[in-house]
Amino acid sequence: SQQGEEDPQALSIQEGENATMNCSYKTSINNLQWYRQNSGRGLVHLILIRSNEREKHSGRLRVTLDTSKKSSSLLITASRAADTASYFCATDALGNDMRFGAGTRLTVKP
């Protein structure tokens, strides 16, 4: 069963706009990670947020975590065509057993 579920499934925006993706999960976690996958490629790690953190920034990425609502959001500011990819959240509730969501497919139009 999938632990994380991303919302929306697909998102299409214009270059320069912000993109927000959400992730909900079911059980308590130690940390939550976001990954990006370009078409036909492996996943690339973007950012990790621990359960005792509420917000984290990395360049144009901002991740928030609300453990009371069991949800996280990923904000990409000033999006670029190169940000076109699928984005996945992953949680480690079971130690080594990482669980990934089905992903949000982001399209950024030039």
Add this chain to the structure above:
Amino acid sequence: NAGVTQTPKFQVLKTGQSMTLQCAQDMNHNSMYWYRQDPGMGLRLIYYSASEGTTDKGEVPNGYNVSRLNKREFSLRLESAAPSQTSVYFCASSESGGTNEQFFGPGTRLTVL
């Protein structure tokens, strides 16, 4: 520094055939993982190896076996392939368990006819 490498990149099998997917990492990581990715679904963990000499089942282990040959290499074997195993397979590694980021290989696209 190649990171995580996987072979082959593509494979077509007939039902009942067997094959081994190879994975190697050069980052001196302790933990290694095998996932499958199907359309519309995220990655699902097949097996993982927390450290050299240990392997454990993940979410979808049926029909697969693994071998942690040494610290660098982690192979996935399909003994008798079935059409339901048509998928893209990713190998990943991390310094240790779930609190660390995982580094992924480029994937193996497997079709079972």
